[in-house]
Amino acid sequence: MMRIHIKEGHLIDPANKLDAKQDLYIADGKIVGIKKKPQGFESDVQIDAKDKLVLPGLIDLCARLREPGFEHKGTILTESLAASSSGITSICCPPDTDPIIDTPAVVEFINQRSRDAGLTNIYPLGALTQGLKSEQLSEMYLLKQAGCIGVSNALSPIDNAEVLRRSFEYAHSCELTVFLYAEDKALKNNGTAHEGAISTRLGLPAIPESAETVAISRALLLAEQTGVRLHFCRLSSARSVSLIKAAQEQGLPITADVAICNLHLTDMDIADYNSDCHLQPPLRSERDRAGLITGINDGAITAVCSDHQPHDVDAKAAPFSLTEPGASTIELLLPLMMHLVNRKELKREKAISLLTSQPANILNIDKGSLETGKDADICIFDTEADNSVNKTNLLSAGKNTPFLNWELQGAVTHTLLNGKVVFDRSKPD
């Protein structure tokens, strides 16, 4: 195995409160030394990280790789490539593939494809109910055995509170975290934009804030009753943050994340029906966006995900409400987080923790930090590099980005997975 010496980089590891210029030594896929060179270490490769940040490999709690079932939008190979070019070494993917991840065979298929690509660790979420139909429980134990890291009903709401309760109870017995996207279908009422002055002016069917808060409140009461470990995926409203914070203060095992788009954009960005801003959850008001940032700084929200949803061109080429929701974001996750740091909305260490140590805690995996003995999943980031967003420089098969023509700062130069360089910007292939 390769021995790698990362020289003179600025190491940031929020888990260990490390924030200093130090060397890093890797051998046999593991970190073998920090600052001090291990005895007898001879490097095969040296990476000059002078003036660059050396971070734990990033962990994305929600990205759709589109395989199996939607290969016209992307594949595990194309999307892992996009991820590894952006420093992401671990991806959690929701079960709404086709076929749905509700049998061990589908998990095995994804794992096989992931091994073939060899670019990222992929952690599939199993379906909470069979076929995501919200009727029968899925074989959660078998899914866990096959490698599912948690269970989720993806974007399909569970209307029946009894089914929701029992699924929580059963997941709890399997010691599985439930990843819940909270949305009340009746209140959403086929809406496609946040309910407010913008949806009113554009005449778009509106999604009230209560579509999220009612679903969260109901789930919180059932979580309290069942004791399940519950993770809320992709909050969109400020009011939701206060509900979650109250539950956490009560001592419930509740965590939450937010998608990167909701930290940067609001319903104003829909402007003249820009279908790249048709997202689920919807972009809400500036007050909500600010509330989500506050939720991060208060500690109620502990992770930021890309919510990457690559689409084919046709999926976005129609009047707004007829387009498919979602944005291609995986490559911009880190630069967009650093943009929030540059704008002083988040502290740098906090921003990094939301992409590393904290999502690792939510997934309960031994990753997301720089420690001797840990897997050498590393991201090296050049903070000075120009990064202008355009469709030609996106590697993802999905070019549907709402950040078109944004001038961001910083780009990943190297990504290491288990001590192997899987991306090197200086060597395009």
Next chain:
Amino acid sequence: MTGNSIQLDKNGNLKHFLSTEGLSQSLLQKILDHAESFASVGERHVKKVPLLRGKTIANLFFEPSTRTRTTFELAAKRLSADILNLNISTSATSKGETLSDTLHTLEAMHCDMFVVRHANSGAAHYIATQVAPHISVINAGDGRHAHPTQAMLDMFTIRRHKKDFTKLKVAIVGDILHSRVARSEIHALNTLGVLETRIIAPHTLIPKGVEELGVHVYHDMDAGLEGVDIVMMLRLQKERMRGALLPSEQEFFQRYGLTSERLAIAKPDAIVMHPGPINRGVEIDSSVADSERSVILQQVSHGIAVRMAIMAMTMGRSADDIGETE
């Protein structure tokens, strides 16, 4: 939000007509002035002018409509254009042809203008971004968003009766939530400088944040009608009773129906308008609809002149070019 950038060409002339929002007061007045000239064409023995001779206009109706389509057709014919009527129900798109494919097929037939009606908000705007540069798009109603030609014919009717917009108080009554007509009227009225625009409806039929469009919201009909010069009634669709928006037509009529007694609360010379088709006994009492205060039928005949003006202007022609009839 439908910005100037797409509706106007680089010289500030009307290229597409998608929304009354974002257009200047002088441009709206210009449309009304041109419509005045075209109105006289309709009163002539020969009703045709050769302004758009040789042009092909496609009526693209993705949602069924007889009235609006017919007036556009008549307006096109009076401008001597060739008109193509296409009722593209969802069946065409369910055959797998995308909206862009449909548009490009029509472009290949050398159409010069698309008149578009679609059930989804933003459809006309989307089409305007997709078509070849020489094609103009006119919005004949998109979802809940806009119905700008209807709003302009209403403004035309108001101007004929009241002359000065700046002295007027206007009340729009009924299902604001689902109404593209209401949204387009609000923008047009405010741009033309009316004293006050009010909307009157129960909470269930008022969209959130509507105040930001520049209206005062009333839930009580009598309070809302106090002192207004114009009462614009909206059509109430039957399906609103099926959701949880309203209990019944009877109850709606009791609270928000326009009766002679209620009309007496408005100014003595207030006029009554309705985009049609009217539901007698639901939003308006027959005695009001048929009274001399009602200008509902005038609205219909003004529709042709206003649409002629807009079609000619988007094609770079104006009423000044009318000259001789054929």
